[in-house]
Amino acid sequence: MKKRSIWALAFIAVLTCLSSPALAEGFDPVEYVNPLMGTQSSYELSAGNTYPAIARPWGMNFWTPQTGKMGDGWAYTYTANKIRGFKQTHQPSPWINDYGQFSIMPVVGTPEFDQDKRASWFSHKSEIAKPYYYEVYLAEHDVKTELTPTDRAAMFRFTFPENDHSYVVVDAFDKGSYIKVVPGENKIIGYTTKNSGGVPDNFKNYFIIEFDKPFTYEATFADAALKEGAREQKSDHVGAVIGFKTTKGEIVHAKVASSFISFDQAALNMKELGNDSFDTLVQKGKEVWNKELGKIEVEGGTLDQYRTFYSCMYRSLLFPRKFYEIDAAGKVVHYSPYNGEVLPGYMFTDTGFWDTFRSLFPFLNLMYPTMSKEMQEGLINTYKESGFFPEWASPGHRGCMVGNNSASVLVDAYVKGIKVDDLETLYKGLIHGTENVHPTVSSTGRLGHEYYNKLGYVPYDVKINENAARTLEYAYNDWCIYQIAKDLGRPKK
Structure with missing residues (x-):
């Protein structure tokens, strides 16, 4: 379906559906969306240049499985067969590239930090991609990874095998980063300064990751050097590895939030998750997408046309993204990417x-x-x-x-x-x-x-x-x- 006909359908739908007070019974538009559409691309041949953005509509943070190497604008390509991590991303296009990115990756056996050594084979047959939920089986580590986001936070659910050496690797990326392991709180904090331009000198993306299982192993990396027992690093490229013994099918959750303002604001953003279970967050995410996508209901097309229409509409509701946060007083504030100050407003x-x-x-x-x-x-x-x-x-x-x-x-x-x-x-x-x-x-x-x-x-x-x-x-x-x-x-x- 060509772009022009898609927008023609949208205009007709606007005229016919604006007065609709509620979604039709059984209308589930988000299930027509395929976030993988447009990912069979390369630098040499454009066939979409998209990545599966797992996000809320206009969310401050997106998440995506990362098949490309660190810094590659083509973060996920359909023809790839290995995943290097699950990246928080803010990338609007491969040409503009990313900023404020970091990644999380479950591994077993050896606490590898190198992005090639920790990577795992995967198959699209074991992959589920929805705007509000992503799942994949990492074959080399025998770990099922699931994630679901809110605007500024996310929850991961890892299903590990029986193993005395199960780990989660956090990569804060290069170009200036910081990491600290806080074992008493089952927590990792850090920041990344990696960007592709358009930021003031004080730019940082602060992140907090909280696990629901105590650590039995802690290590940090600084510029490829592993330091077991070390809990804090600051250098060009740092990261952390925490580990634990797991039983067959054991589930470990990780809550993640970030902020462009401070660690304290990241902790406030974590409250978006509340006390909800993973499955509850998935359902809430689905409801949010259905509310926004449900503003337009199309009729008379084929199944493929519905998929094309709502997949394109999903892309239309991602950008421009929110770059504001809600402070402790409940007020809208933002870090200014223009002058580096924290200011009120959208x-x-x-x-x-x-x-x-x-x-x-x-x-x-x-x-x-x-x-x-x-x-x-x-x-x-x-x-x-x-x-x-x-x-x-x-x-x-x-x-x-x-x-x-x-x-x-x-x-x-x-x-x-x-x-x-x-x-x-x-x-x-x-x-x-x-x-x-x-x-x-x-x-x-x-x-x-x-x-x-x-x-x-x-x-x-x-x-x-x-x-x-x-x-x-x-x-x-x-x-x-x-x-x-x-x-x-x-x-x-």
Whole structure:
């Protein structure tokens, strides 16, 4: 089913289903979703370039089985036959790559930290992938691994074999990381600084992992060197291994939460799991996805068309992701990927407007206006904290694509009745973007604005690439700004 027909179906469904007060009896749209769709890809040949994002809609953290090596933008490919770990990921695309990532991997026999040595064969026949749940059998370790997420936390359920040497490896990745084992609390804490750009110097993703079984073995790694009994490491690349004796079929749970603010905030985020069992969290995750996917019910198609439609809709409800957290007072706060401060209010990230202004954001404005309002408020905060609206954020400004399409994203929401609280700042930021370019990220603001504002186009011979595309984008963006200027009664400039 081609993309155009998918969105045509979506538009028809919007017109026919907006008034539906509840899901039809037995309607279970999340079960049509296949998170593996689009994963048969490679750098050389694009066939989707996706990974199975196990997450809540717009969740701050996603989880994915990791078949690629550390730092590989193609974290999971369908043709791979080994899993190296289960990674917390924030990657919006292989080209933009990841940030704030770390992984967890159960092993038996030897406490291996090397990503190739700890890897295990797996088969898609023993793999179950749902948006809210993932399961796989790791053949080399005879361990079944299951995981289910919330927005900022997750629970793992490992089913171990009978073995005196069962372990869980935590890899905090390279480019600067920290790890500490806290055996008295069956806990590992750490942080990772690994990123692909767009972060301040103080960027960290703090994580906490709590197990429900006491440790009988503890070790840490620092730059490939194993130190048994050592409980704390800080270096370029660190990790930890904890172990225990297990009986056949013994289940060990691990609760995981993280924060871009602090360890204390990560502990608060852990409360998303509450006292729920693993199975209860799975059911709650399914209900959340069904609520959001259930906004549209399609009829008359084939089973494959339903699978295509809801799998694409699932992808449409992943980004932009929440980059805000809830503090001890119950207030919305965020670590700013633009100035490194912890500030009040919403923040979203991990999307580029170059394509999504045409389809994704108009769709969200129609179907999810409450969430869209939060996203628009997040854009206002981005301008306040960096001096520019974003064009490609992950998590901060990234140099990618052309145009000033934040204007169309903001104005489309406005004309559809989704209005931010601070319209003065909104308009000020729109005008600022037409007359300036970011000092270090040339895709943010308008590169070539001096020529465009004087001539009405960006010339071909001024050493600015994609000049024709920029001219077309800027012209459309100006038309959008004109619409809001008329409505606000702004004078001509």
